Amino acid sequence: MITSIAHATIYVLNQDEALDFYKNKLGFEVGDDMKVEGGFRWLTVYPKSKSQLQLVLAEPKEGPMFTKDSAEKIRSLIEEGAFGAGVFETENCQKTYEELVAKGVEFIQPPTEQLYGVEAMGIDNSGNWFSLVQR
């Protein structure tokens, strides 16, 4: 039986800039920031909560799984906003939205009543969309 999700990947354009965004704007904590052999940087962040899920902030680079062309295509798609980072939950969508806007986080939809709660939609500094939901 699978009991939880430990890691999920968000492709970002620059790990340093993404770390600054997730840590200093969204208020996440750094899980791992390790220099791994082969020049790979294992970088994870997670919200300050009981959540066990860590987000892996990874850059699409030429390597075993991506050709140079594929990596460039993925980078273009990120910049175009073709990928979504997922849903982040909050106790108060309006308040969190205002705090994040004050920190310079870009939103494409302000808090709006939905069937499942109040939701705003933002974009990280790479171009990934995310929902901010109050259930």
Added chain:
Amino acid sequence: MATNSKFERLNASRDYIADNYQATLSLSGIAKCSYMSPYHFLRVFKDTYGETPNEFLIRLRVEKAKKMLITENLSVSEICAKVGYISLGSFSSLFLKQVGMAPTLYRRKLWALSTEEYRFPSQAIPACYAHHFLGKLAN
């Protein structure tokens, strides 16, 4: 889950622990950052984050120590002091409890696996990522 304002106050204490993990911290001092009594703070912190402030502090210190053991050429005693422990014995037993092996063995094992000096081996990260980004499959 704490309300938004209570959560912010708790986060202030959590950040205080994270910023001062090398120092000797007291529960009452940490609770003050949240404007709560130590007992109330302890209960709400655990409810909110799923771990006590002390468990959070130990986890942070051990994570920092793991990183230093691999990426820096410091002795275990130096690392012990850098992450806030006075007693090498206490540090070693906490490390053993959290990681499953003593600090020296952890360093020796991971250094032996890595092909590069002061870098974690690919085996230190989930295999699907090692395969995806480094083209390495576990033996």
